[in-house]
Amino acid sequence: MPEKLAICLLASEVEPLSKTGGLADVSAALAKYLHGAGHDVRLFTPCYASIDRAAYSAQPVAALQQVPLAVGPNNYVFSVLRAQLPGGAPAYLIDCPALYARTAIYTSDPDEHLRFLGFTRAALTACQRLAWAPQVLHCNDWHTAFAPLFLRTAWQDEPLFAATRTVLTIHNIGYQGIFPAARIADLGLPGRRSLLHQEDLAAGRINALRHGIRYADSVTTVSPTHAREICSDEYGMGLQDSLRARGRAVTGILNGVDYDEWDPRHDRYLPAHYDAGRLAVKGELKRQFAKREKLAAAPKVPLAGLVSRLAVQKGIELMFEALPKVLGARPLTFVALGNGEPQYEEFFALLERRFPGRVVFHGGYDEELAHWIEAASDLFLMPSRYEPCGLNQMYSLRYGTVPVVRRTGGLADSVRHYNPRNGTGTGVVFNDFNTQALEWALNTALDLYAAPRHWTRVVKNGMQQDFSWDRQGGKYVALYRRLIAA
Ligand code: ADP
Ligand code: GLC
DSSP: OOOOOEEEEEOSOOTTTOOSSHHHHHHHHHHHHHHHTTOEEEEEEEOOTTSOTGGGTOEEOGGGSSEEEEETTEEEEEEEEEEEOTTSOEEEEEEOHHHHOSSSSSOOOTTHHHHHHHHHHHHHHHHHHTTOOOSEEEEETGGGTTHHHHHHTTTTTOGGGTTOEEEEEESOTTOOOEEEGGGGGGGOOTTOGGGSOHHHHHTTEEEHHHHHHHHOSEEEESSHHHHHHTTSTTTSTTOHHHHHHTGGGEEEOOOOBOTTTSOTTTOTTOSSOOOTTOHHHHHHHHHHHHHHTTOTTTTTSOEEEEEEEESGGGOTHHHHHHHHHHHHHSOOEEEEEEEEOHHHHHHHHHHHHHSTTTEEEEESOOHHHHHHHHHHOSEEEEOOSOOSSOSHHHHHHHTTOEEEEESSHHHHHHOOBOBTTTTBOSBEEEOSSSHHHHHHHHHHHHHHHTSHHHHHHHHHHHHTOOOBHHHHHHHHHHHHHHHHHO
């Protein structure tokens, strides 16, 4: 029997407790996989005000009540609640109202960096008080990226952490946790200025993610293609030099899909279920959905879907021209769900007014609707500018909803362009980040839809893909074991 590992996961969002995007799905699913494989995995996350403690039977941890927490010169008090995630992995919720009783998970408050420095410190303090020695400390994104440096400094004399290896996973390099150098004392690392990135300091800032890249034993991102991309000037967002300096320590592991949550064979939000042998059910769901959404044309014509944070990353501006043009020229209906930057929300609202009965836009966040869109749509659009992994294209594949994606990051690693000559491929993939390329992709998809022989083939090819965590989670365990053995 291979040795079971002690793994401490730190994540700023965890499905179903808190979610703004894919990090929540991934942190929950990785914890579930590791727990299921018998490892001692403990997932730490902030106890945001929005979390319904009763719903998750969160229980106070006796040894971790009213614990003093110093974040540099700032003093707080935290307590810890233990909850069970679906699948059984324990979640340790850091309850600190001064930091997490806000209206949103992320804020632009001036103490945003303190909220997550506090979280990181509280999690390490909690491990100490529990006398728990994690073999691996796996942090995620900028929020917990100072953990590796903390282990080498503030906690360097703690025997529990003497053998702890660190992993930083970058889910989104577009968010780096930059705060003013004038707040250096908030790090609580007096006399350690030389360990910080000097050029950033000189420029008046501290970049959390950069210090994770520098000090973690291993840096991963969520697809092999994106691991190469972020070392380039085009995609590195200013961190490419720090990444290149880590050489082979930077790798990519594609995210998995939690098929307990995302599978049309048993999706809890759907009234009927299907697989590749029961595609008529998908057609029926589309009819029901079109009716409820008042998409008059939809039952007969193809329906394209979109579920997304509306951020610059997602390539929405490519749709500004391409969508009206294609909608004007060909039979197509479109449903979008998303929230974020006002210019994108306005665009979709305008599109809805311009194409009544053919376009519907839902602003906001809606889990049930996200599942319905995956099931009822024929096409799913992800024209991302960059996409570290992306989950919805993988969900789409399982739902028989053909993804139309740009060849970048995890989209490039999970969708293959359909080749009508030999019937291979799972979607429509375009290369260049411009309107014409997206227009080409939409037209290509609509041409395929009009050729049922090809359409059925591409749909079924996609439904056969397997991105389960059984495979991807094993890659993390292999990485942990390599680090421990090194
Ligand atoms: P990202 O993490 O960059 O937002 P991913 O594709 O990895 O992109 O993950 C997005 C996740 O968030 C998916 O589970 C998707 O269904 C969900 N999601 C995004 N926006 C919404 C929304 N408005 N309503 C419901 N779910 C959403
Ligand atoms: C990010 C990325 C997305 C990825 C998700 C989970 O927010 O934008 O591509 O799938 O994290 O790793």
